[in-house]
Amino acid sequence: MNALAMGWERTLLELKMYSREKEAVFFNFLFPILLLVMFSTIFGGQFSAADKAAGMNAGRLFLPGLIAAGVMLTSFQTMAMSVTVERDDGTLKRLRGTPMPPVAYFLGKVGLVLATSVAQLIALLLVARFLYDVQLPTDAGRWLTLAWVFFLGSFGGTVLGIAYSSLGTARSIGAVVIAPALVLQFISGVYFAFKDIPSWLQQVAAIFPLKWVAQGMRSVFYPYALASQEMAHAWEPGRTAIVLGLWAIGGLLLCAKTFSWYKRGTT
Template sequence: MNTLRLAWDRTILELKMYARERDMVIFSFLFPVIMLAIFGVVFGSEIDAGEKAQGMNAARVFLPGMIAAGVLLTSFQTLAMSVAIERDDGTLKRLRGTPLPPVAYFLGKVGLVLITALAQLALLLVVARFVFDVRMPTEPAAWLHFAAFFVVGVVGGTTLGVAYSSLANPRSVTAVVVGPLLVLQFISGVYFTFGALPSWLQQIAAVFPLKWIAQGMRSVFYPASWAGQEMTGTWEVGRTLLVLAVWAVSGLVLCLRTFRWTRDS
């Protein structure tokens, strides 16, 4: 119980530090919401009559990708950058020398990710529903799938972010973390309709988790007829969950093998 209390205190501290970093708040928390609003306005007139008849509008087209990108921005990007900085400036070394249990530190990071990811998700859904009149799923099964994709995606992004932090330092963190993630957003169906991408780009995107999170979210928010635009012509719900679970477990294994409290001398 004492460890849990310390973990909660650490979570509150992490949230306060996160809120003070304006660039982090804008480019990880608010960025998907801003992009959804921009795309919803700019491309609103490009939806044809057939798509409108299926309840599609521009915001609904882009919503799954923005949710998927938000999952990795609030988990992978946030932790990869913050842990790398804390390791470099000696914060982790000092924490290791205090009575704070290591598990409380990591639970604090998990708490930060969960709270920011859920808050961002709620904001995206509210903007989509009440600003752009996006039709929400009505079947309970769709929301169960949505919850599963979201949770497994956040877990995977969290473990992979901590593991990836070993590759970054404050001088290279933007290039090493933000750069590759930005490229993945362009090839994973976040900013473009996935079916419109060349097949070789789709194959590359399929190696990484962002494509699978986005595909899972598309299966929730898109009409069934749109499944034909996927690589296999189906939503592959089971396979999507399996791939994301494998990434989450792989991230945990990498964390255990590569995490260090001090920077290399």
């Protein structure tokens, strides 16, 4: 079998293993969907008739941020935690000693992230559209923006998660990953309107990719007039692409530099 075929087989295996990890499925896959349902239900009554006439409701308000959070959870958090566990329990060491080429292992991880991320995105869009009457984009340009922001965010999150896995052990990785990920969600416009976050925290969030994924998604689903509420009073698609691209390239280089098949202290 060539590397691509083995990568496909590895992807199927990764999906089977992922589906058996109930905690991972809930917190990484279902959590953003459940939050969209909860927030849309709780805050739905706070929107006036004028807001609804303009196409703005609770579902539309929270959808971009939760898509961005879903990208981070299914790529960065999933990779950081799963690779750490596989390294510490000896799975990677055993795989390294098999005829399977290393690229097939990484293709399997990429396939896992793509499959779960796309499935989660589709679920979020279906829930938003049919349960909460969220207006979806009608022009190709916005869908194209959704595609490249989604791809850059998922790719960057995957390689950064693999690189980040070297910072912890199987026992500590949960806290090492979840704590900073949760903080970033709060300051990047996932749970609150970004304009309501203190300006110094906005500047901190702008260093990291999650803020730019969320901003890119807002440019897809929000009315054009709301661009004035961003930090630069514009959607900044060019800067979004540059920042996410740099994080993706930097994460890839860092991943190549730091990745190890063996648990620390062993060979």
